[in-house]
Amino acid sequence: MNKLLLIVAATLVSCVTLVTAQAQEVQGDAKAGAKKNAMCIGCHGIIGYQASFPEVHKVPKISGQSAKYIASALNAYKKGDRKHPTMRGIAASLTDQDIADLAAFYSTNGVVEGAAALAAAPAATGKAAELVAKGNCTSCHGASFSAPIDPSYPRIAGQHDDYLFVALKSYKAEGNAQVGRGNAIMGGVAKQFSNAELKELAAYVGSLPSELKTVPESRFR
Incomplete structure (x- = not known):
């Protein structure tokens, strides 16, 4: 009986590991992300736009940022690891696929292939x-x-x-x-x-x- 329980437990762990791995491998689609950014452009699509919370400051530039960082940041807002009411509300409405698509979009948005290397x-x-x-x-x-x-x-x-x-x-x-x-x-x-x-x-x-x-x-x- 104990052996059977060990086998069942091992199987469950394997399944959970597989599901977790699959969740981590969600592939983003930049074209799909371009159709999902309606909640983003009101702040991040206006040059010089300023937020007023928690104090007045320009909203961050996110075009050209790495896809993995954008996804990490959105997930942090979604989980509450980053405490920002507006961003948490937006992130909470996104699925893992939405986050991956938006990350893929902004990582390539405005990026010109073959452009000169960044100055030192x-x-x-x-x-x-x-x-x-x-x-x-x-x-x-x-x-x-x-x-x-x-x-x-x-x-x-x-x-x-x-x-x-x-x-x-x-x-x-x-x-x-x-x-x-x-x-x-x-x-x-x-x-x-x-x-x-x-x-x-x-x-x-x-x-x-x-x-x-x-x-x-x-x-x-």
Whole structure:
């Protein structure tokens, strides 16, 4: 009887593992994503558009971001690991396939095949260099801040500095039902810095050459 139970348990584990693996392998379709982005374009499809929560800042550029990072971010909002009422509401309405399709779309949106390689990022100097070294930022985001060591990590070079500042502060937030990001690594990094230092760090990273962009929808041009 015990042997039978072990066999059943092993079979269940195998099934769960197979289902999990299949869920992780959802393939995105950029053309399908282009038809599903109605909830995205009102903020991410307008150059210079500003959000007012949790403070006024430009919404992030997401065109040209890696598909795995976009999917990771949307799933974090969906699970509540990223606390943002609007983004959580949007993400909660998406299926795994929707997320994969939108990620595929935005990772290729505005990307020109055969375009010239991104210019090398100038090395940080002075205070910015000290902050980058203290946070060991390049160990994950790459020397250029555009080539992270894992595609589920974001490209951050040239991202809006006011957005970067808000995002970095959110990793420090605790006990707030509407603001915060649950990432142990980034939480540990961000908590080393004062808000003034995070602002200076964000300004440096935001000034770097970037592959990120906002691509306006035709109706907004």
